[in-house]
Amino acid sequence: MRKIIAALAFALIASLGKAETLEERAAPCLACHGERGQSETENTPSLGAQQAPYALIQLFMFREKLRDFEPMNEMAKALNDDDLRAFSEFIGKLPKPAPPADAGDPARLQRAQALVQQHRCNSCHNTDFSGKDNVPRIADQREDYLAKTMREYKDNSRHGYDGTMAEVLQPVTAEQIADLAYFLARVR
Numbered sequence: 001m002r003k004i005i006a007a008l009a010f011a012l013i014a015s016l017g018k019a020e021t022l023e024e025r026a027a028p029c030l031a032c033h034g035e036r037g038q039s040e041t042e043n044t045p046s047l048g049a050q051q052a053p054y055a056l057i058q059l060f061m062f063r064e065k066l067r068d069f070e071p072m073n074e075m076a077k078a079l080n081d082d083d084l085r086a087f088s089e090f091i092g093k094l095p096k097p098a099p100p101a102d103a104g105d106p107a108r109l110q111r112a113q114a115l116v117q118q119h120r121c122n123s124c125h126n127t128d129f130s131g132k133d134n135v136p137r138i139a140d141q142r143e144d145y146l147a148k149t150m151r152e153y154k155d156n157s158r159h160g161y162d163g164t165m166a167e168v169l170q171p172v173t174a175e176q177i178a179d180l181a182y183f184l185a186r187v188r
Contacts, residue, residue, distance in 0.1 A: 022090050037094030045145045049096035051131040056088035057161060097140040104186045112183030115176055119168055129187050143185035150177045
């Protein structure tokens with residue numbers, strides 16, 4: 001999988017000078033993150049309707065290697081500040097991802113809703129989990145990606161631009177993370 005992503009990164013860099021429209025330049029991004037912004041790739045986030053300020057910060061962090069994920073670091077290193085702004089605006093205009101067809105297990109959803117209230121997830125991510133400003137949209141995100149990201153924040157292997165998520169997730173158990181990811185992937 002890393003080899004495929006690395007190949008796409010090199011394709012993006014090569015295409016930056018040749019592509020004329022932003023849509024053409026974004027094609028390698030959408031190969032992993034989903035043609036319409038809804039990822040079908042394991043542990044790869046859907047970008048659809050992501051907050052542009054959040055996307056801008058993440059792209060900047062990848063470019064500057066403040067977030068370490070080699071395929072994204074490689075793809076972002078050739079982007080100038082104007083490119084970062086253009087891509088983040090493009091991402092924000094993609095359609096939001098759709099939740100899975102199944103409505104989910106009511107018991108798991110209820111447990112997760114209690115956790116959302118307890119940890120005030122909806123105070124930063126909005127009541128509909130659409131995010132705001134530099135806080136990401138997490139509604140209808142891939143369940144596997146949500147769980148992976150929360151585990152990484154909890155164990156400090158993923159660093160944000162502040163320590164809020166690491167602090168919030170410290171008391172949350174692995175089972176609770178699984179329930180939260182299950183719930184957030186099914187926001188209706």
